[in-house]
Every structure is written in C-alpha cells, then in structure tokens.
Amino acid sequence: MSLSPQDAQKKAAAEAALDFLQPGSVVGVGTGSTVNFFIDALAQRKHQFEGAVSSSQASTERLQAHGIEVFDLNNVAELPVYVDGADEINEHLQMVKGGGGALTREKIIAAVADKFVCVVDESKWVGRLGTFPVPVEVIPMARSYVARQIVKLGGDPEWRQGVVTDNGNWILDVHHFDILNAAELERQLNQITGVVTNGLFANRNADVAIVATANGTETRKRK
Numbered sequence: 412m413s414l415s416p417q418d419a420q421k422k423a424a425a426e427a428a429l430d431f432l433q434p435g436s437v438v439g440v441g442t443g444s445t446v447n448f449f450i451d452a453l454a455q456r457k458h459q460f461e462g463a464v465s466s467s468q469a470s471t472e473r474l475q476a477h478g479i480e481v482f483d484l485n486n487v488a489e490l491p492v493y494v495d496g497a498d499e500i501n502e503h504l505q506m507v508k509g510g511g512g513a514l515t516r517e518k519i520i521a522a523v524a525d526k527f528v529c530v531v532d533e534s535k536w537v538g539r540l541g542t543f544p545v546p547v548e549v550i551p552m553a554r555s556y557v558a559r560q561i562v563k564l565g566g567d568p569e570w571r572q573g574v575v576t577d578n579g580n581w582i583l584d585v586h587h588f589d590i591l592n593a594a595e596l597e598r599q600l601n602q603i604t605g606v607v608t609n610g611l612f613a614n615r616n617a618d619v620a621i622v623a624t625a626n627g628t629e630t631r632k633r634k
C-alpha cells in the first residue's frame with residue numbers, strides 16, 4: 412500500500428532518527444503516528460540496543476509486538492536519546508505536544524533523556540506556536556476550576572470528552588493562546604492546582620529536529 416505524501420515524510424523523519432541511537436543503550440520512545448514508523452524501523456535494529464522506555468500504552472504494545480523489551484523508567488539509570496514527534500515545533504525547537512494525549516509521560520521521559528530528537532513532517536514546522544490547541548492534562552475533579560483559570564490566562568479551553576489518559580486523567584485543549592513566551596506560559600499553566608502538566612515543551616525543548624520535506628530530511632538545531 413502506498414503512503415500519502417505526509418505519511419511518507421513522517422516515515423522518512425522517523426527512519427533518519429535511527430542514526431542517533433547509541434548501541435547497547437536503552438532508547439526513549441514517544442507516541443503517535445510518526446513514532447509508530449520509528450518503532451517499526453527500530454524493530455529491524457533490535458539486537459543493537461538493550462530495549463526501550465515508552466511514553467504510552469499504545470507505544471508499549473507496538474514495541475512489545477516487535478519483541479522489543481520495554482523497561483520501567485524507574486529501573487533505567489541512563490537514557491541517552493529520546494525520539495518523539497510533535498504537533499508543532501518552532502525554530503527554538505520548542506513544541507506543542509499531546510495531540511494523542513500522551514503529554515505527561517512524554518514530558519517525564521524527555522526530562523530524563525540526555526538528547527531529545529524530534530521527528531516531524533514539514534507541516535509541523537511553524538513560525539509561532541499555538542495554532543494547534545495546547546493540551547492540558549487535569550485531575551478530573553479539577554476540570555472546571557482549571558478551565559476558569561485558563562480563561563484568565565487568555566485561552567479558550569475545550570474538554571476532550573470521552574478521552575481518559577493513560578494516567579486516568581482528562582484533557583483540556585486550549586485554543587487561541589497568543590503565545591509570545593512559551594516557556595513562561597508553560598510555567599503558568601503548570602502552577603494551576605489540578606493541572607498535571609501541559610503540552611508546551613518550551614523549558615525542555617528538543618535538542619535536534621529531523622524535519623522531512625518533499626526534498627528529503629533536514630536536521631535542524633536550536634536557533
């Protein structure tokens with residue numbers, strides 16, 4: 412079956428990330444349709460590394476279906492590389508993530524990893540973050556309170572109804588944020604009681620972005 416042009420770019424970016432793997436180590440694995448291509452590519456190299464830590468139940472199942480061992484992050488002392496996609500990424504390699512609801516575990520693994528390699532097709536590369544709504548994971552009983560606080564910050568929250576995260580929580584997707592300082596907004600959102608975390612990855616941004624375009628893949632560093 413032939414891939415759509417966008418899926419072909421996702422696959423190209425994901426496969427290029429294999430060059431960043433450290434032989435013999437554990438690799439951090441994100442979540443989403445781009446990462447699924449990475450997991451499938453990883454399966455061809457599974458004897459070259461020890462195993463993976465995973466940011467979601469969905470990625471864990473896909474890794475295990477390929478016979479790749481998935482470790483508990485608590486039992487992993489060193490994580491040289493984390494590979495994940497993004498919903499948006501800018502020239503500072505700050506991202507919006509969490510379109511698939513996996514933001515909290517993704518942020519935890521990103522915090523542990525030495526190097527965050529973000530794999531995206533060119534549609535994800537933006538001048539300014541915020542066209543894609545910013546996901547916020549909330550403790551269910553705090554949903555309305557958190558939504559009211561987000562309105563005070565200038566956002567327009569929408570409950571992602573019917574979605575429960577791997578952590579048993581809910582998601583608010585925040586539209587219309589005017590994001591001038593992503594790192595500050597990330598901190599402000601995290602200070603609201605009841606917020607678990609939010610999908611701005613500005614304080615822990617990526618170290619490298621692999622961006623697939625119609626003309627091939629490019630490796631971009633932070634500006």
Ligand SMILES: O=C[C@H](O)[C@H](O)[C@H](O)COP(=O)(O)O
Nearest residue numbers: 443444445509510511512513
């Ligand atoms: O929760 C999901 C993750 O943050 C994904 O990495 C992000 O949504 C990008 O996913 P995709 O590769 O499917 O566009």
